[in-house]
Amino acid sequence: MRLALFITCFNDTLFPETGKSVVRVLRRLGHEVEFPYDQVCCGQMHFNSGYREDAVPLVRSFVDAFEGYDAVVVPSGSCTAMVREYHAVVARQAGGTLPAGVARVAPKVYEFSEFLVDVLGVTDVGAYFPHSVAYHPTCHSLRLLRVGDRPTRLLRAVRGLTLVDLPRADECCGFGGTFAVKNVDTSVAMGGDKVSAALESGAQVLCAGDNSCLTHIGGLISRQHAGIRVLHLADILACTEALPDLQPYGPGLDIASGFAAEQTPAPEVTR
Amino acid sequence: MERYEANREARTVILDRLRTALDDRPKPPPVRRAYRRERPAGLDVVGRFAERVADYEATVLRVYDAQDLLSAASDLLREAGVSRLAVPTGSRLAWLTRLGVELVVDSPPLDNDALGEIDAVATGCALAIAETGTIVLDTGPDQGRRALTLLPDYHLCVVRADQVVGTVPEAVARLNPRRPQTWISGPSATSDIELERVEGVHGPRTLHVLLTG
Amino acid sequence: MTTSVRREPTFVGMPPFPEAAHAELANDVQRANLRAATHTIRAKRDAVVAEVPDWELLRRAGEAIKDDVLAGLPGYLERLEVAVRAAGGVVHWARDAAEANTIVVAIARAKGVDEVVKVKSMATEEIELNNALARAGIHAWETDLAQLIVQLGEDLPSHILVPAIHRNRAEIREIFVREMGRFGRPAPERLSDEPGALAAAARRHLREKFLRAKVAVSGGNFAIADTGTVCVVESEGNGRMCLTLPETLITVLGVEKLLPTWSDLEVFLQLLPRSATGERMNPYTSMWTGVTPGDGPQEFHLILLDNGRSDVLADPVGRQALRCIRCSACLNVCPVYERTGGHAYGSVYPGPIGAILTPQLRGIAAHRVDAQTASLPFASSLCGACFDACPVRIDIPEVLVHLRAQLVDGERGPRDRAEEVGMKAVRWAFEKPWRIGFAQHVAGVGGRFARHGVIGRVPLPKRFTGPVSAWFADRDAPAPPAESFRSWYKRTDGGQEE
Ligand code: SF4
Numbered sequence: 001m002r003l004a005l006f007i008t009c010f011n012d013t014l015f016p017e018t019g020k021s022v023v024r025v026l027r028r029l030g031h032e033v034e035f036p037y038d039q040v041c042c043g044q045m046h047f048n049s050g051y052r053e054d055a056v057p058l059v060r061s062f063v064d065a066f067e068g069y070d071a072v073v074v075p076s077g078s079c080t081a082m083v084r085e086y087h088a089v090v091a092r093q094a095g096g097t098l099p100a101g102v103a104r105v106a107p108k109v110y111e112f113s114e115f116l117v118d119v120l121g122v123t124d125v126g127a128y129f130p131h132s133v134a135y136h137p138t139c140h141s142l143r144l145l146r147v148g149d150r151p152t153r154l155l156r157a158v159r160g161l162t163l164v165d166l167p168r169a170d171e172c173c174g175f176g177g178t179f180a181v182k183n184v185d186t187s188v189a190m191g192g193d194k195v196s197a198a199l200e201s202g203a204q205v206l207c208a209g210d211n212s213c214l215t216h217i218g219g220l221i222s223r224q225h226a227g228i229r230v231l232h233l234a235d236i237l238a239c240t241e242a243l244p245d246l247q248p249y250g251p252g253l254d255i256a257s258g259f260a261a262e263q264t265p266a267p268e269v270t271r
Numbered sequence: 272m273e274r275y276e277a278n279r280e281a282r283t284v285i286l287d288r289l290r291t292a293l294d295d296r297p298k299p300p301p302v303r304r305a306y307r308r309e310r311p312a313g314l315d316v317v318g319r320f321a322e323r324v325a326d327y328e329a330t331v332l333r334v335y336d337a338q339d340l341l342s343a344a345s346d347l348l349r350e351a352g353v354s355r356l357a358v359p360t361g362s363r364l365a366w367l368t369r370l371g372v373e374l375v376v377d378s379p380p381l382d383n384d385a386l387g388e389i390d391a392v393a394t395g396c397a398l399a400i401a402e403t404g405t406i407v408l409d410t411g412p413d414q415g416r417r418a419l420t421l422l423p424d425y426h427l428c429v430v431r432a433d434q435v436v437g438t439v440p441e442a443v444a445r446l447n448p449r450r451p452q453t454w455i456s457g458p459s460a461t462s463d464i465e466l467e468r469v470e471g472v473h474g475p476r477t478l479h480v481l482l483t484g
Numbered sequence: 485m486t487t488s489v490r491r492e493p494t495f496v497g498m499p500p501f502p503e504a505a506h507a508e509l510a511n512d513v514q515r516a517n518l519r520a521a522t523h524t525i526r527a528k529r530d531a532v533v534a535e536v537p538d539w540e541l542l543r544r545a546g547e548a549i550k551d552d553v554l555a556g557l558p559g560y561l562e563r564l565e566v567a568v569r570a571a572g573g574v575v576h577w578a579r580d581a582a583e584a585n586t587i588v589v590a591i592a593r594a595k596g597v598d599e600v601v602k603v604k605s606m607a608t609e610e611i612e613l614n615n616a617l618a619r620a621g622i623h624a625w626e627t628d629l630a631q632l633i634v635q636l637g638e639d640l641p642s643h644i645l646v647p648a649i650h651r652n653r654a655e656i657r658e659i660f661v662r663e664m665g666r667f668g669r670p671a672p673e674r675l676s677d678e679p680g681a682l683a684a685a686a687r688r689h690l691r692e693k694f695l696r697a698k699v700a701v702s703g704g705n706f707a708i709a710d711t712g713t714v715c716v717v718e719s720e721g722n723g724r725m726c727l728t729l730p731e732t733l734i735t736v737l738g739v740e741k742l743l744p745t746w747s748d749l750e751v752f753l754q755l756l757p758r759s760a761t762g763e764r765m766n767p768y769t770s771m772w773t774g775v776t777p778g779d780g781p782q783e784f785h786l787i788l789l790d791n792g793r794s795d796v797l798a799d800p801v802g803r804q805a806l807r808c809i810r811c812s813a814c815l816n817v818c819p820v821y822e823r824t825g826g827h828a829y830g831s832v833y834p835g836p837i838g839a840i841l842t843p844q845l846r847g848i849a850a851h852r853v854d855a856q857t858a859s860l861p862f863a864s865s866l867c868g869a870c871f872d873a874c875p876v877r878i879d880i881p882e883v884l885v886h887l888r889a890q891l892v893d894g895e896r897g898p899r900d901r902a903e904e905v906g907m908k909a910v911r912w913a914f915e916k917p918w919r920i921g922f923a924q925h926v927a928g929v930g931g932r933f934a935r936h937g938v939i940g941r942v943p944l945p946k947r948f949t950g951p952v953s954a955w956f957a958d959r960d961a962p963a964p965p966a967e968s969f970r971s972w973y974k975r976t977d978g979g980q981e982e
Contacts, residue, residue, distance in 0.1 A: 007969050007970070009914065009920065012920070012924070012968050012969045012970055013923075013924050013964060013968055014962055014965070015962075015969075016965055016967060016968055016969035016972050017965075019972075020969070020972065023978055023979050024979065027979075034978075035969075035970070035973045035978060037917055037974075040914040040915075041910075041920075045907075045910070046907060046910075046911065047885065048866060048885055048888070049888060049892065050885075050888030050889045050890075050891050050893060051889075051892055051907045051911075052889040053893050054908070054911045057911070057914075057915055058911070058914055061915070086885075139865070139866070139867035139868055139869075140868070142868075143867070143868035143869070143871070143872055171819050171869075172819045172865050172867035174819065176864070176865025176866055177865075177866070178951070179862070179864065179865045179866070180954075181950075181951035181955055182862050183501065183502050183505060183862065184502070184954040184955070184958075185502070185506045185509050186505050186509065186824055186863075187865070188958045188959070189509055189823045190819050190820070190865070191959075215961065215962065216959065218960075218962075219955075219960045220959050222938060222940075222960035223940070223958060223959055223960050278576060278577055278578070278583070278587070279577075281576075281578060281583060282577040284579055285577050285579060285739070285788070285790045286561065286562070288794035289558045289739070289790075289797060290558050291794075291798070292794050292795070292797035292798035293555065293557070293558075295800055297551070297554070297555045297800065297803075298555065299551065299552040299556060300548045300552065301548065302548040302549050302552060303544065303545060304545055304751075305538075305541045305545075306538040306541040306545055306751070307537070307538050308750075323764065326764075327767070383695050383729055384695060387691075387695060400765075403764040404764065404765065405765045410776070416779040417724065417727075417728045417770075417779055417780055418728050418779075418780075421724050421725065421728055421729075439750050439753050439754050440747075440750035442750075443746065443749050443753070444747065444750070448708065448711040448713045448746045448771070448773055449711070450776075451770075451771065451772045451773070451779055451780060452769075452770070452771040453768065453769070453771075454765070454769035454770075454771075455767065456763070456764070456766065456767050457767050458767065459719070459720055459721035459768065460719050460720070460767045461629050461683050462525075462646070462719065462761055463628070463629040463646050463648060464656060464682055464683070465517070465520060465521055465524070465652060465653060465679065466524045466525045466646065466649070467524070467679055468761075468763075469679045469680045469683050470680075471684070472629060472683050472686065472687055472719075472720035472721055472722070473691075473720050473721035473722050473725055474720070474721025475721075
């Protein structure tokens, strides 16, 4: 199986650790993943903001970069949903050979938890993470991809991990791409309620499959100095007894984990 | 009446606009009616109906013979403090006189004020739906015109067990659209205040159902 | 197709959504009211939907029936007209709000009345019928409890089904005590704020109006093309009062409200009550066909209203909004609506359906729209909860994104030059992988200046309002890492040489 990683522009730039985690988990399971350097962005921001024409070259470059692979794994629910659900819409409008290209490539694109559970058929990835975790099903994973219980099945199989319920889990966190800045007050109000729910859960870690949502939630947590950290599913699944809570974190991950370092110099969670 | 129907021009323009709007000729999709039409096999529809009506805070009494019927009706009317009872013209509810209440037959039709002053009304029904606990009135002879069951504050409805169907599709299939219909599911209610349901606004605030047979 | 008439009114003086939401969010009482109410109704809906094993099949049938109606709308309308006339009703056609209002006023005048009773109806809200009647010296009494609360409180509706959802019991009591006496029977002196007591006060207040009224105005939930039957779904009995007691009944119906056959009701009378109030069936559903001698109004007028609907129908993506049966399930599950309430949408159609219907009714497909209208398609995080709840499967997120494209690519909205420049810049950077690499490198260098990897409060001048200051008002952000993933992968050969 020729396997490619679509890191997403957001993770590439801000959360390289999550990409490394994906590589490590897959390698542990005996799979090498290629990183096509020509990849850039799925075009979601342009598409969702009304700049549909600007999304066309991005969709085209996506098809070019990933043509020929048997499977493409993506550590982001919303980018996966963009590719699988909406690239065809962009392509139809652009015409030419693009629709055919999208029809070939898009069905082979999997969100990380889908890839592990559906393609590789594993739920126990050999991870160890001795902390309590609440899982936030991000909207596009939940309602567009319908990943269902795949992420929680993966989490349940992690040794040492206690999965706790997140109250009102299916409510949107309020990120929503440019919504977060165009409708800042509403976005922050929604995010504030998500932070409260996370605190109510009593978990040490809030986990999700989208770093974009986690940046929003984590950004609120950091500003409020609320004592809970946020982590991408891949970053939890990458942890093992030998390498508990991988170090060194890039600075990006450290803040996304909700700890302004000055408040909590040595997060107890990491030990 | 034709004098009102002067805006023929608007008609032409609207229909034109709609036709132009459909220039892309959308293909009407096939309607798949794969949903359930019949009650689930083995369901006790009469029991289910009684249960579901009761969920609406209506009182349901099930009776099996004429003697039962009389005593149940008399209990209900006494409990509700009913002394005058409106009944439709073609009603087969004459037996109610034996309970010592005054029956007021809607013939000639009572005017609204008179009807509003009567505490209670008793009717039969066209059919009833188990799954939703609904009674359907279609102005048949034992139900009367629509206002009759609207203005009095108390409604006693007699439902025969053989009138109970399982599902909404079964009910729709049996009803005649030419007759005015009122589907009643429990007493009048509102959820307009904090989305909390309270029974009793403009329609009858008390609904009692006598289920016979 | 072009028109400059604003057919679906904006609440007077309403700013664009973000600003309106800012003000609404500051209203703590309203936020608590909305949170409690939406959570209550969601739980009820979920419970009664879960007990229907064939819910998905019903939704799909509902979707298909409505699509069939839209695809053949002119023919179905003609059929409906024939059936209603055959049953003794009168059919009118209204191109826009003004035309519809003129017809209603003319009928009321012909009957010599100075008041009408009204069943709550979105169509009559949309055409602002009450104002038109008032200008003609005719009082319109709203008889739905929530609508009465809004009318007495000189408030604006904030929900399709429960227009006073933003009010709690204490506020409602206050309004009743203060206002009822000005328009009829006053509220009892010692009125409690218990919902049962408030409903009883409304009953007494409205009773005399029902008994006196000669003319009623209603909307309709469904009209059957084959038979001419009109159906009104309600709870309180105010609908039955209006539809039964007066001598003349006027029903204003959006042209999209049709169903082809009588038996189609078997789908919609299952979908609507469970989606709307979370009940297996609503307390009262009334159906009538034209005029029935000796029973109910002896004169029936049906007004078929376009008012922008033909423009909505012309958009192959947007037309699905015309499937809407106004159940308001999408409002109740919407996380944005839950926080901002309905007023922020500045239209009689709030929430997710409002965000896609209002701009279309206002003609976004044909011409530029104002800033308030243009803000509506962006009033969503695209979370998709509305689509899952919608009984006729309207893909609201799809239409939102489609309308955003009309606003930006189609230049139907006010231009946001700063955003355009930003989007072009990002696109430029993304066109060649080396450019994104270069941008990441620059960001990474900048990130070294952040303390502990966190970018916290950003000191920007007050007047600087852009995405950056918006983000950092309440949120921190991670500083860009020194090394992007693609550099790491290249340097270490995918971690092999780490
Ligand atoms: S869009 Fe769907 S969910 Fe919203 S009100 Fe209309 S029918 Fe109901």
